[in-house]
Each structure stands twice: as structure tokens, then as C-alpha cells.
Amino acid sequence: LVFTEEDKFGLYSNLLFKYFLAEGIVCGHDLFVASAKEHPDNILKELPAPLLDDTYRKELGDEAAVVNSEDCQDSMKIAWRYQNLPKMETSPTTYTKFGHYYDLSKKMPAELCQSVKWHSFYLHEELSSEPKMKAWNMNSGYARLLQSIQRIISQEGFDGSDPQKKQRNVLRIGIQSLGSVLWGDDVCCSDPPADPHSLTKFLYVLRGLLRKSLSACILTVPSHLIQNKAIMERVTNLSDMVVGLESFIGSERETNPLYKDYHGLVHVHQIPRLNSLICDVSDTKDLAFRLKRKLFTIERLHLPPDLSDTVSRASKQDLAGSAKPLSSGCGATGTQHLDF
């Protein structure tokens, strides 16, 4: 269960959401898309087109070639101790190709979309139909969504209930902007909310459904609107993976020269530990993302070397102060001076 905290305007989290669904189509998984904001049909029309292998390598290859030709042969003279450290890769270009890549400037072709079975849940359509719910102690929008998901899981055999079915497939569930006012939940606008347990109960039951079937789910939640921090803590404990996107639009970080190459930061709050005590923890905790014309990439936050002599010490400390929440990896040359 991947819980994504939306960035302030929802731009980038929407991209991640679309990537998840597009990957599902390319892999041939079934999709279930739920939203209270946009009709799922429209969401599916806006998915990015997959990049064929050679086009992608060419895109990245151009950039990488420029970088490599400049500096790979110079041996270091002063910082010679660092010569032996592996070169810091900002993005995984050469090794492991996991999943597929997409071109944001093109839409996914309709035939490809039609090639998989997909189910949709648009809250406003569902609410107008007959209610046939038992008495649950939960927000009705969430309850209907859970019933819908459970129905698809058991009808399509994702929970192994149909032994006849030879081809077992995976169900990818995407739920957009859960918790927002459009779902009938006031957790985003009141503190304390009228029913503080609806969202947490929903997550618990959803996780139960996911564990019992071959499915994976991504949620996006406008958590920046949730004032009640206790709920956010509980929600983190109820999810397998929690990722937050912080975009620089409209914040003071937009003009901070440290971040000039990036559009935002990625905060990984929790990683899944399914069926084992620990998961593979990556070396670096600082990730940033950027949206190029065709690609959305997530990279290790890499501070460029501080080469200017004219910047005064006081302003350097300001920059370093705003970067303090980040812990710099060993490959980044920070903006701190060594005092002797």
C-alpha cells in the first residue's frame, strides 16, 4: 500500500499516479481507478506513452555523453584521496533497468489502453445509485469504494477464489486525492474532524484486502491540508510505504540556488517490510525530482561544488542553514568551509 503525500498543487503527485497506471497497462495488469475529482475515463486518456528502448537510451545517452567527455580522464591532484571512490551517479542509467519509461509529451495510444481490463469508480456516479450497504461505521464514500474493490477482487478472482483460472494477474488500484472534501470527509478542513476514524479504518480494511489478493495500491492524499498530526501518524503506521512530494512552486526554495536544477524534493517516510524484518535501505536519503520536457526523474540530491570566491561567508551560512534538514551524502561537496 503506497501512500503518497501530494505536493501543494497536486501536479507532481498526479504524474506519479499516472506512471503507476501506465506501468500497469504496459505490464498487462488489470486496473482499478477511483476518484472523486476527475472521471476515471479522463484520467486514463491522459496517461503518458511508453518509450521504446532505443528512444530512451538516446535521450539519456545524449546527456550522459556530455558529462562524461568533460572530466573522466583528469586525475585529481589535490583531492587525490577521492579518486578511488565510485563516481556519484545521480540517476541509474547504466545498471538495472526496472520497469518501463514514459514520454510525457505523448499520450498513450488508445489500443494499448484497451488491451487491459480496467474498472473505474467515480464517486459521484456511485452515490446516485441504490445504496445496499450494511451498517458500517464509516464514511459512506469510503465504504462504497471498499465494497467496489472487494467485489472486483472476488469476481475477477484476484484472491485465488477461482481455481479454474489459469492465468493469474495482478490488480493495480489507484485512488486519487483520498481524504479530500470531495470524498465527503472533513479531515482536510476541520481539526478535530467530525469522524476522525473513517480514513484510518478505510486504510486498515484496504490493507486487509490487498494482503488477501494479488493487488497493489497507490493512494494520493492532500496531506498538506490535514491539520491533525495525530491522524497523519496513524496513517503512516497503517501504510506499507509512505512517500511525500514537496514541490518548490511558490515557496522560498524556488529561488534558492542550491535547488536550481530541481522542481521539488522527495521525502521517503517509510519503506515496506513485508515478510521480513528489514528492507533494503538505500545509501542516501536525499532525493529530488525534476520535470523535464519529456521525462519526470527522481535523482539523488547533489549539491554542486561551491566555486565562487566572491560570495561572502554570511550568505553562505544562510544557504547552508536552509539546507540543514538534509544530511549530505559523502559524495556531495557541501557549502561548509573547514575552519582551521
Place this chain on the structure above:
Amino acid sequence: MFAELNELLGASPERPDAGVNLAAAREQGQLVFLEGLKSCLDLLFGEEEQPGQPNPLQFLRGSSAELRALFEFVRASLAPCAQRDWKGPVLLLDDLSLLLSLGAAPVPVLDFIHYCRVSVCCQLQGNVVVLVHSSEDSEDEENELLVNSLCHHSDLILWAEGLATGFCKDVHGQIKIIKRLSLRQAAEQDQVQIYQYKIQDRNVTFFARGLSAAVL
């Protein structure tokens, strides 16, 4: 992992070993496992329940926040203990903070724990092991109330937290073992021991502070 944990806890003839072979216990009928997620799904999506067997997680559906059904389940599961003369039953609760997320209020949860303690510790001479989540700057008041109350009444507290200095690849965190001797005897001080640990895929290694394998 349990071998090391046993040493840390000072296993003695009075206090049974912490590690138990769960697979063997299940076969003998000694292990009763209430899988919360599954019960919850049965409750919400299943057919009408049989009158003799109420679902332990009934409080999810009803408006009453009482955890009586859950306690009845616990008591019924432990009933064979007295009959078959099994020593030292252990009730493991993973995790109590979840009950708050599911709509139970702190006081009913504390009542539930109280009933469990009376039934398991006093009547059956067993142990209750409870897991809760917490953090230093937590704003979840209900949860903190639960945690403080549990700490107050516990004989032994295992407090796992990350390192104060931040993330480290070789030392994942530290664990404080607090033996509440002050509960037994008024003049005694609580004994606190601190160890650090590293988690592997199926195992956890413990070591004294500053003596991780990466450093030695």
C-alpha cells in the same frame, strides 16, 4: 534473535525463555492466532455471523466502543490452559495503537488490557506482551495516554528507537531495557540497560553501545 534477547533479559528458571517455537506450538493446538485483518474482512464483507460465535472485532461495526467481544475471545482461547495444565500462557498483542485507529477510545482499550492482565497474569500466572507505537514528538494524545499508562503498569519495558544522531547503516537503533523493580519494592530503582542493534533479514544482532561490528 531470541537467543540473544534471552541473554539480555537474564532468563532464569523463574522467568521462562522468551523464545518459543511457534510452529510446534500451533501444531499442538497451543497457539491461537487472531489475524486482525482477516477478521475485519469477515466482519464487514462476510455473511451474517452465527449467534454463538460473535466476531471479536465487533466494535468496528457498532457504535459502542467496548472491546468486550475481543476480551471474550481472549478468555475463551486461554480456557484450555487451566484444563490441560499448560504453564505460563503468553498473550501477545500486536499492536495496540491500531485499536485506536479503528475507532476504540483509550479508556476502553485500557479496560481491555486490565481485564487481560487480571485473567492472564493473576489467574493463569502468565504474561502479557503488548506492542505500541510512539514517538518523542508525537501529537497523538490518545496514543500517548495509552503508552504512558501501559508503561506505568508494566514490569518490563523494551523501548526501541532510532539513534539520536540520525541514520546509520550499521547501527539501526538502540533498545532500552527497563526493569521496573520499583513496582515490586518501594525503595528499589528501575534498572535501565541500553543496547544497540542492527536488523538483518530474519535476525537482529544486539551489541553494547559503540561496539558495533563495523567499528571493531
